[in-house]
Amino acid sequence: MVMNFDAICSKLKNENYKITPQREIIIHILLNNEDKHLSAEEIYDMAKKINPDVGMTTIYRTLDLLVELGVLQKLEFGDGRTRYELNNEDMHHHHHLICLKCGEVQEFEQDLLEALEEKILEKKDFLIVDHKLKFYGICRKCR
Ligand SMILES: [Zn+2]
Ligand SMILES: [Zn+2]
Ligand SMILES: [Zn+2]
Known part of the structure; x- marks a missing residue:
């Protein structure tokens, strides 16, 4: 499947997870930087600019959840940082x-x-x- 905002939200809803404003920010960052292979730290920096209340723990929990739901894939490129990529069909x-x-x-x-x-x-x-x-x-x- 193609990962767009609606597809990701319905995956969350199907598993009874809420679309909180913080989760929404993270999903938008992932979608807007699809080709960048962002790390959790980079996502945190971007999220902070949109909403200073977003915490690192929320970022990690949300990313873990999205990996669990098959929305994201974790990537390791040998630089000690876990990066994330949308799990698109291609x-x-x-x-x-x-x-x-x-x-x-x-x-x-x-x-x-x-x-x-x-x-x-x-x-x-x-x-x-x-x-x-x-x-x-x-x-x-x-x-
Ligand atoms: Zn270079
Ligand atoms: Zn890639
Ligand atoms: Zn192949």
Whole structure:
């Protein structure tokens, strides 16, 4: 499914969770920064600008809840920060490029592994539904 505001809210409501104003802020931040792979700290900084009453505990609890509900995926890129990404239906089809100098994470939007996936199905009778590929290197700015 595609994660938009209504889809996320109905997931929460289906599990009897309320759409509190603080949760709403966090959801909007996630949706408005879909390609940025934000960490909890970054989400906290942004949320604070919208509503100074938002606490770090609320951020962590909400993010955990959204992971549990399948709205978000947790990502680790080896810099000690957990980052979050919306669990969209096309998630499977992108890879991550991680700069070893500045830590910036970019997306490469194509899968291009279809031939390999087919080979694995053929040789191992194993059906691929997802994969996480991280490329480590140096970005344009850092070179
Ligand atoms: Zn860089
Ligand atoms: Zn991504
Ligand atoms: Zn694939």
